Amino acid sequence: MRTLILTLAMLGLTVQAAEEAPVKPLPAPAKAALDKFARAEAKLKDQIVAERAKTIVELQKALKDTTKSGDLDGANAIKAEMDALTALNEADSDTDLLGNKKIDPAKLVIGTWAWNKTGGASGTFAFTDDGKITAQMGLLSVPGAWTVDAKQQIVITWLGDSARWERLSFDGSDKLVGDSFDAGPGGIKATRKK
Secondary structure, three states: OOOHHHHHHHOOOOOOOOOOOOOOOOOOHHHHHHHHHHHHHHHHHHHHHHHHHEEEEEEEHHHHHHHHHHHHHHHHHHHHHHHHHHHHHHHHEEEEEOOOOOOOOHHHOOOOEEEEEEEOOOEEEEOOOOEEEEEEOEEEEEEEEEEOOOOEEEEEEEOOOEEEEEEEEOOOOOOEEEEOOOOOOEEEOOOOOO
16 A cells, blocks of 8 residues: 555555546447548548649649749749748648658557556556556556647546646557656557557
């Protein structure tokens, strides 16, 4: 018991309230509707990316003609539009410029991970697709929330307290490394449980 109390004190975490209601899964009709929407959205995204690519080709021809005519201001305006469309396509594409499939941290992180901190604390994380996470350390269960930031890092906030956080980055598809509010820079590592 003393070890559990010391671990709690070291981590600065509190036990999950017993009266906290478990999250219920979506009913089948709602899940089916959301899955249908996700498929339609992906199809539309692919169509938009293709239309942008066609427009970029047309703009390249216009750029060549405009440059030949000596209208450098017009050519610069066309180039700016091409760059904007290219940036949008890169952001919406599932592959990088070399054709490698992009890693989506929000999808890749879902599941159970074994973690440890430099101070010796260890346990498991269970990431769910609704942005919730639970840390398990023996009998202790700590709830939190996670998001993906602009740097594609997984940011965890424990117990709704922004002072209790972890910031993790992928090191391959089965390993997370990062900083922790209590273990400092590089103080936390996690490995996907199979």
